[in-house]
Amino acid sequence: MLKPADLMETVWKETGEAAPPAIVGARGLSYAVDRRPLIRDIGLEIPAGRRTVVMGANGAGKSLLLRLLHGLISPTDGHVLWKGRPLDAAGRRAQAMVFQRPVMLRRSVLANLQFALRVHGLRGPARRARERSALALARLEHLAGRPARVLSGGEQQRLAVARALACEPELLFLDEPTASLDPASTHAIESLIQEAHAAGVTIVMVTHDRAQALRLGDHVLFMSGGRIVESGPAARVLDAPRSEAAQAWLEGRLHFETGDPERSQAPGDNT
Numbered sequence: 001m002l003k004p005a006d007l008m009e010t011v012w013k014e015t016g017e018a019a020p021p022a023i024v025g026a027r028g029l030s031y032a033v034d035r036r037p038l039i040r041d042i043g044l045e046i047p048a049g050r051r052t053v054v055m056g057a058n059g060a061g062k063s064l065l066l067r068l069l070h071g072l073i074s075p076t077d078g079h080v081l082w083k084g085r086p087l088d089a090a091g092r093r094a095q096a097m098v099f100q101r102p103v104m105l106r107r108s109v110l111a112n113l114q115f116a117l118r119v120h121g122l123r124g125p126a127r128r129a130r131e132r133s134a135l136a137l138a139r140l141e142h143l144a145g146r147p148a149r150v151l152s153g154g155e156q157q158r159l160a161v162a163r164a165l166a167c168e169p170e171l172l173f174l175d176e177p178t179a180s181l182d183p184a185s186t187h188a189i190e191s192l193i194q195e196a197h198a199a200g201v202t203i204v205m206v207t208h209d210r211a212q213a214l215r216l217g218d219h220v221l222f223m224s225g226g227r228i229v230e231s232g233p234a235a236r237v238l239d240a241p242r243s244e245a246a247q248a249w250l251e252g253r254l255h256f257e258t259g260d261p262e263r264s265q266a267p268g269d270n271t
């Protein structure tokens with residue numbers, strides 16, 4: 001198994017590129033509940049301006065890793081780095097996160113945008129300009145006054161992504177953003193992600209969808225049992241995985257992590 005410190009270096013050795021600077025990283029990152037280790041001694045560096053896809057079986061620790069990197073939960077050991085320094089409030093404000101189920105306030109579409117931008121300190125004409133561009137980005141101008149919670153799942157997720165991007169984050173975390181969407185809505189969300197990336201936003205996304213990982217990922221981090229067990233260029237990891245866990249997952253086989261109380265499951269099994 002790769003040592004944590006070697007994980008990202010292997011990506012650049014494989015592509016022959018010079019390693020870009022890390023925007024977010026982790027050292028000895030661990031998270032346990034009732035002494036049960038859920039994230040185990042992860043060291044990693046997420047390259048700035050790239051698209052990193054996090055994959056792995058149900059329960060591998062993908063959501064927890066994103067929550068730790070975003071500062072939503074605190075590690076029980078180790079720490080998260082933002083541009084080489086411990087993650088602080090300013091680092092958190094430079095990040096945004098989109099979840100599988102959009103979190104909508106009981107307010108109109110426009111008020112959801114206004115709230116997020118107000119929290120971000122925007123006022124007056126600058127805020128109104130951002131509201132308009134976010135509505136246009138989400139293609140929701142015609143629904144600006146509608147309660148956000150009555151929008152369809154696809155519309156809500158477009159709003160969630162546009163709302164996150166309206167705050168102009170340097171890094172966008174997305175946790176299975178299209179898992180419950182149909183192909184057209186999935187395409188719309190993927191376009192928003194691609195546009196954000198083209199504008200320089202670093203993307204870190206969890207997905208169970210191999211085709212989506214190939215479309216959207218420069219790199220794949222593969223997790224199993226709370227660890228990153230493989231990383232590399234997306235096409236190489238997904239076409240020729242080296243770790244037993246990634247091989248098993250891609251072939252739809254069960255994989256049991258040594259010493260891991262959680263059983264891995266077949267891809268697509270969200271039960």
Ligand SMILES: Nc1ncnc2c1ncn2[C@@H]1O[C@H](COP(=O)(O)OP(=O)(O)OP(=O)(O)O)[C@@H](O)[C@H]1O
Nearest residue numbers: 033038056057058059060061062063064065262270
């Ligand atoms: N607050 C918590 N208390 C106890 N166990 C937790 C807690 N949060 C997560 N876990 C457990 O940690 C493990 C990893 O959870 P996580 O949500 O990160 O998995 P995941 O890889 O995102 O899975 P999925 O693909 O199903 O979303 C799971 O076994 C989960 O039950």
